[in-house]
Amino acid sequence: MNTSEHEEETLDPESPEAWEALRTLGRRMVDDVMEYLRTVRERPVWKPLPAELRTTLKRPVPVEGEGAEAAYRDFVENVLPYPTGNIHPRFWGWVMGTGSPLGVLSEMLAAGMNCHVAGYEDAAARVEDQVLAWCRELLGLPEQASGLLVSGASMATLVGLAVARSEKAEGDVRRTGLWDLPRMTLYASRETHACVRRAAEVLGLGSDSLRLLPVDADFRVDVSALRAAIARDRAEGLRPFCVVGNAGTVNTGAVDDLEALADVASQEGLWFHVDGAFGALAALSPRLRPLLRGMERADSLAFDLHKWMHIPFEAGCVLVRSEAAHRRAFAYQTEYLAQMPRGLAARPSMFSEYGVQLTRGFRALKVWMSLKEHGAAKFARLIEQNVEQARALGQRVDAEPELQRLAPVSLNVVCFRYAGRGAPEERLDAWNRELLCRLHESGVAVPSYTTLGGRYCLRVCLTNHRTRREDLELFVQEVLRLGREIAGGAVKGT
């Protein structure tokens, strides 16, 4: 081991020249990244990985370093050309976000400070306080509500449901666990995202405790079925504890009747959790806000800033109406985290008392920078733009005899399939699956897929600030072209 000062090493460049070289490389990276973003439209949305990449990215651990320049060269050659594709204007798969140029630079600034946002007395904690206050304001929750920036809506859901469990259990769940308590049940529509089931599993409730309720023709939860399920469970001696409402389901973008769900929860004494992963942000728009009526009554609200607000991954948020309940579920004290009267650890409460993480990155900065750069009104207009594009695409699909829409366009999702002209139903799943593969492979557009009422369909989710109407028209043309090609030819599996 080192025994004298002179041998002491660091990860920093070790000479003024080395610092200058790294600064020059950094400037080049900025140029390259900005050019990459500026020209994203000119590249395919996605392209298959070349076979040799599997080898290139399967090397033993480097024992000796090759330096920053060489590492960057490898990145530029082997990583940068093969992204997920979600930053491209014609990416509409699953529910992703598109990022933004200043968001990219903000991540560098946050990593530069590299603050440890467990909640110390530093600017990073204040910036997160500020961002959480903005989130409450934008989404209509009261100023007293507590909140936490998390990795995404899955974690936000886990936190929200953990608070619900802690508040509604007949006992001290944190101390004694679930073992001897009456079985608790929660309720959501069958269109609910799997993260709710995952949370029920992780929390030890079990997926059997999650009642997945039927939906109406608009894919909104059947509220009378909810009432009946609660009554049935109560009659069986179970303990209903939570209603989950959807502000934008993953399959079709449906918004449950949140006002009615809030009423049921309130009448039945249940916790009301809203999964607003992407849809909650529609509240930024005065025109769309009425769709979400009732959301502001949520006891806990999970949503993402990295989806419809285009903050680079990861940025999710959970808000909890009762700060005291939030703390009861997560706060703890240790001798190594005791509050100090002054100095760095003098902050009265830590973010780590509101969720699972102790070490937390400075993810608030990119949100703060983005809202300051663009203002909430612009994000609202971009959300309206996507909703308008979805409606237009829905109408375009309806106007095209070979295309068949499989769900109403509630918000920003369009589900449809290529149905040809009088093709036999039993072939359509295989046709559309093949169509989707060819679409991805062509790099023209990337929608995702789902199955609705047993029918496989393409699913276009418009959470993309780069999309233009012309992109959607190009996509429709390509779907028709590929559909005809597949319907006319011999296709594997048909």
Added chain:
Amino acid sequence: MNTSEHEEETLDPESPEAWEALRTLGRRMVDDVMEYLRTVRERPVWKPLPAELRTTLKRPVPVEGEGAEAAYRDFVENVLPYPTGNIHPRFWGWVMGTGSPLGVLSEMLAAGMNCHVAGYEDAAARVEDQVLAWCRELLGLPEQASGLLVSGASMATLVGLAVARSEKAEGDVRRTGLWDLPRMTLYASRETHACVRRAAEVLGLGSDSLRLLPVDADFRVDVSALRAAIARDRAEGLRPFCVVGNAGTVNTGAVDDLEALADVASQEGLWFHVDGAFGALAALSPRLRPLLRGMERADSLAFDLHKWMHIPFEAGCVLVRSEAAHRRAFAYQTEYLAQMPRGLAARPSMFSEYGVQLTRGFRALKVWMSLKEHGAAKFARLIEQNVEQARALGQRVDAEPELQRLAPVSLNVVCFRYAGRGAPEERLDAWNRELLCRLHESGVAVPSYTTLGGRYCLRVCLTNHRTRREDLELFVQEVLRLGREIAGGAVKGT
């Protein structure tokens, strides 16, 4: 809403000039951040936040944007000067990491691609595969082990213990929950980090299920007490399921006898989880690796890359010996995530089937870049350097009559207090608390604190690649100076 193409907006700059302006701003940011890092030694470690900052960072949500330049100006004036301080050479509080210049730039590159690493067929997933393979290789787990990059060791612990719960429960925990199962118990020393208790709480086991065992004079778990506790619980009809070993405890850096714990777990049929938040990385060093003997037998291993490997926050990792067990605890299938035969969703398994998150950022990139830049051997040398510094500091404390060491220096942590010359014991807690406040306020050095055997002490945790021996000497001098000042003067609370 927008009705014609011409009104379509985007978050991207809207003209070549606007792109150029943002690129120029980005270059300036790189210059500023690199200069900030290069000169970090010249600034105080931490300084109190000015009162006006509370107002500055408590503004209503910006409705209209002010642009990137103005947002950056606000950042430079009001955020950048008030960091946590952990990147400074004289920061040794809690267990943090120090970041690195290329790590900072890597975060920008990752955000530039903004890949969605649920596990699609793209380069980001391959880079994470690669990084996980490197982690297995460096930490001695078999090639077949599965893994996941997560936010940090708290989440890694939650994942590891969720797998343990799922494998060892007498039933299908994911489906039926814990309600009707025999109570499961887990075991760890009382020096174990609170994230283990938190995981037990979140998982519905309850903190009562966690048996916190006594430790020996070196703060290592008492293995015979472990055997006795398991026997006692079995006799009471409970179901012991997991032993947690520490590779570096938070208070003193103690390493449990992992070989003995692996033996107990194996003999008793229990899951063996190792919390190696920072200590696991000592395995990179051939000289230190013997301390961790037995860690390679872990069924699950939680550790951080953002601590002793200086990856910018957040970067933690969980490894699970049995990929099948890992999948059984978390994998699920939905119609909207079904695997495609070809195209973007053709990857055989998704990372989201191994943990809580579905949306995941490209945190693998910064790890990949850092290991390629510096090589594993350099990280090993830096870890050795910190251990050597801790030993030297321990000796320095021992040589100073006014200082009193309160725990052995096992790895990289030194716990001691200012004890003056024959001062009454009842004053020492208050003296040292005041000493710590003044140290933080002075900005000279930031250690943290803990309580050992009821005695409050300063705690120096050396996970900092920028620290030099001269920093530690300066710190000792300052502790002596402040200690004498406090001992000689009237101090609040003494």
